[in-house]
Amino acid sequence: MIFYCAGAIRGDTKYQKYYKNVIEIITLLGHTALSELNDNFKSGVPLTDKEIFKRDIKWLEKSKAVIAEYSGASTGAGFEISYALYKIEIPVLALSHKKVDTVSALIMGCNSNLLSVKQYEDTEELKKIISDFIKKLEK
Numbered sequence: 001m002i003f004y005c006a007g008a009i010r011g012d013t014k015y016q017k018y019y020k021n022v023i024e025i026i027t028l029l030g031h032t033a034l035s036e037l038n039d040n041f042k043s044g045v046p047l048t049d050k051e052i053f054k055r056d057i058k059w060l061e062k063s064k065a066v067i068a069e070y071s072g073a074s075t076g077a078g079f080e081i082s083y084a085l086y087k088i089e090i091p092v093l094a095l096s097h098k099k100v101d102t103v104s105a106l107i108m109g110c111n112s113n114l115l116s117v118k119q120y121e122d123t124e125e126l127k128k129i130i131s132d133f134i135k136k137l138e139k
Helices: 016-028 049-061 075-087 123-138
Strands: 002-007 032-034 065-069 092-097 115-120
Touching (some): 002 075, 016 032, 016 065, 016 123, 065 075, 075 092, 092 123
Parallel strands (some): 002 032, 002 065, 065 092
8 A cells, every 4th residue: 555654854853763663664564655755755856845745745646545743843744634634535644752742733623534643652652553554444
């Protein structure tokens, strides 16, 4: 399956290592993780903001679901989650580290059946949550 991975790239990157773990876990589980941080999909040349937008929308629209690490504030990740839920109507797994105490009210208050919100403490817990999410999609 193809998954779009969202997370902080220009925003608060304090938890970016976990965003990279998300990409690695999806790949290790035998799936495709579309992300600017996935070395398999990095552009050889710098992209303009318009080119990044077009690429990311294309990636979102060919994905089965979105897995977003949103521990660090990111306007882009918020846009991508919203686009997935309300424009193309695909499932979203929104992940935040348990140390984060200021989680977005727009995520926590969202009542979409397509949204799953989970917290994790470490990479092992992250792997279990992602694996369980993918198993549900495969059914």
